[in-house]
Amino acid sequence: MFLLGLSALLTTYSTQPLxxxxxxxxxxxxxxxxxxxxxTALGVAVAAPLAGAVSDRLxxxxxxxAAIAATALATLACAAAPGLSTLMAARAAQGxxxxxxxxxxxxxxxxxVAGSRAxxxxxxxxxxTAFGGFLGRFLSGAVAGALGWRASFVALALVLLLVxxxxxxxxxxxxRFSPSSGALRGVRGIAGQLxxxxxxxxxxxxxxxxxxxxxxxxxxGLHLAGPPFGLGTAQVGAVFAxxxxxxxxxxxxxxxxxxxxxxxxxxxxTGAVLAGLALTLVPATAAVVAGLAGACxxxxxxxxxxxxxxxxxxxxxxxxxxxxxxxxxYAGGGVGAVVPAPLFEAVGWGACVGLLCAVAVxxxxxxxxxWPARAGAAxxx
Numbered sequence: 001m002f003l004l005g006l007s008a009l010l011t012t013y014s015t016q017p018l019x020x021x022x023x024x025x026x027x028x029x030x031x032x033x034x035x036x037x038x039x040t041a042l043g044v045a046v047a048a049p050l051a052g053a054v055s056d057r058l059x060x061x062x063x064x065x066a067a068i069a070a071t072a073l074a075t076l077a078c079a080a081a082p083g084l085s086t087l088m089a090a091r092a093a094q095g096x097x098x099x100x101x102x103x104x105x106x107x108x109x110x111x112x113v114a115g116s117r118a119x120x121x122x123x124x125x126x127x128x129t130a131f132g133g134f135l136g137r138f139l140s141g142a143v144a145g146a147l148g149w150r151a152s153f154v155a156l157a158l159v160l161l162l163v164x165x166x167x168x169x170x171x172x173x174x175x176r177f178s179p180s181s182g183a184l185r186g187v188r189g190i191a192g193q194l195x196x197x198x199x200x201x202x203x204x205x206x207x208x209x210x211x212x213x214x215x216x217x218x219x220x221g222l223h224l225a226g227p228p229f230g231l232g233t234a235q236v237g238a239v240f241a242x243x244x245x246x247x248x249x250x251x252x253x254x255x256x257x258x259x260x261x262x263x264x265x266x267x268x269x270t271g272a273v274l275a276g277l278a279l280t281l282v283p284a285t286a287a288v289v290a291g292l293a294g295a296c297x298x299x300x301x302x303x304x305x306x307x308x309x310x311x312x313x314x315x316x317x318x319x320x321x322x323x324x325x326x327x328x329x330y331a332g333g334g335v336g337a338v339v340p341a342p343l344f345e346a347v348g349w350g351a352c353v354g355l356l357c358a359v360a361v362x363x364x365x366x367x368x369x370x371w372p373a374r375a376g377a378a379x380x381x
Contacts, residue, residue, distance in 0.1 A: 001105070001121050004171070005128020007068050007163045008101045010136040011075055011094050011156055012040050016218050017141035017237035018149045020225045025149065026084045030222050031341035037218055039088040041210070042334035043095020044102065048326040051103035060108040060174045065167060067100035072160040079153035095330075102326060111176045127247065130300075134243040135159075137217075141237015196321070199313040201370025203325050205266070205306040207332030208363025212273060212356045213299045215336035220280060220292055223349040229285050242293035246300040253301045261377040262305040263368055269305070270364040272298030277353045277360075302363070309371055 015022065015036040022033040054063060074093040081087035105125055113121045136156060143152040194200070217240070224231045224239065231239075257265050276294030279287055310325035336359075343351035 001125045002128035003163045004105050005125040006132035009129045009132035014136040014140040021149050038334040038337035039091040040095040041330045043092040044099040045327045045330035047096045047099035049323040051100040068164045070097035072157045075157040079150045130247040137240035138237050145234030198370045201366045202309045203328035204366035205363045206329035208359050209302050210333035211336030214333040215340045219344050219352045245293045246297045249297050253304045261374040263371045266367045269298040269301035273360045
């Protein structure tokens, strides 16, 4: 389960430290190269609602194995891409494929793992996603710094193939799975959720959360690559080690939620995001890295609250609710990769920070309005 989580996030944002190098080699602007980040996130957003329905029909393990294999092939296609448009198409294919791991892993745990162990197994999966997000960015930057950006995709593909073999050998085949009578039943359930006000508010929170995270790390990388910092590709990739801080801190969010509720924690997390982003305005590498660590921690805490609220808001149709939430969440990330580009080109990083802060506040407002005051608190259960 840890390796499934790793594979889910390994390639999704792996081009963030590569943008200056991609721009130079492909003859585009660095902000134009940011579409390589957006393409994968939007691919996940498009396919996420369908992935669960397909696995309901075909089975869990075989769908996830096929998804990892397809992602590895798409990653190799990225390495061979002759231009930006071809690279974006291959990146979109990565997102379409890996969405089947995102959606299906949760269903697998719910069906196959007893209730007393499910939380621990889900924790392994979430830890894997966080580590995969770090490893994909770090490995891309390190390999590209030494061998070029094409080699970075080859390295990621090799990791995926190793994961594929390990998951095939170690993940038990599903025993409690019953094929559905029709693959479109789950899709119809998503359509019904479009009238669910609290869920739509939660989707707005999720979209804003990933907009902020993707926008912050995409353009902070470009900010650090320019004056007065002048960091190289490998050094920018190393900055993403701040994700490991969030991996340690975020599990504590659950304890705080049980005391004060998700709405209060969302507001506190948004405060951490705003403070962290403000700190990145200090023209010192250490301050920028520390600010990104704070913002990242706040984003992860808000994401944990929103994901739990999405399942809670879905009622009996939790799978369709989570599918709709994931689609909005990754759509927000896809938009966040490109919308700040004109501001960054015209004004600089400070303008991006202003936009990201505004989006974070809008997300907090959406959650405050749509979530019950004590949602998630122990006294409210």
